[in-house]
Amino acid sequence: MTSRTPAGDAHPYLRAASAGVRHHTRALAPPDAAPPPPADRQHLDVLHAHLTALLHLLDRLAETTRPPHPAASRLLAAAHTRLWQATNEVHSAFHLLPTDTAADAEARTCRPERLPEGPPVLTICQRHLAAGHSIRRKTTPTDLRPHTTACAR
Template sequence: MTALDPSHTPNDAHPYLRAASAGIRHHTRSFASPDAAPPRRADRLHLNVVHAHLTSLLQLLDRLAETTRPPHPAAGRHLATAHTRLWQATSEVHSAFHLLPADTAAEEAEASACHPERLPEGPPVLTICQRHLAAGHVLRRKTTPTDLRPHTTACAR
């Protein structure tokens, strides 16, 4: 099926990305919902899940940049820049995770249900750090410290 195929519709493309985006929109609405009596606050569990989404997006952008760069160098550079900026957002979410207080009741329940012998990545509370270190390792192999500095953006149009 190609883009020129009349039976191909935009809704048929990338169903998993659409589903992930719909899930993120749902959670965004639930945090902004006036129905929640006390306003919902971010907790470590939510930030861990957001961090997992961001690191998955990092992998996707990295692959898109690698495959786009040879035939379209300028577009590939923009995707590589987007990858770097997404890393900065991922790093900030990781930092926020560690600044939030631990929900001891939830973490104790999680620890009691944890079977480290079945989890190659270790206890659940450490998975965000291991995921972050792995993503950082990949990023640092492809970027320089200068690339990771804060930036200003200007539209090229």
């Protein structure tokens, strides 16, 4: 098996994650197939995990970019805030979806001997609370207000 990334590529995992998201997007809407089913809770949980991982990456990039390039760091911090807003909306959508499937019923069953972190349905909330705590240490309520922008180019 050969890799398409150059030998000196410093970001192969990020490229693979981006390729995976693009593949999933294309697979959801093939041109000659019936419309895809609506999102379910498991799908939004996985998407939320991806978004929170991106939050951590943007946070770290903003921190390491700040000393040599403060203007670029401010833009990365703004992107971090906007990504948090998207993550927050995905979390809210997760809780608005119905929970009457057998998988969700199983997920709501707490078996501490099998799952020390609690029922799987709550892991999105634990992840979201941890990310929210991190966001609130670095931003103000004014920063978290809804944002609109127009491209200046």
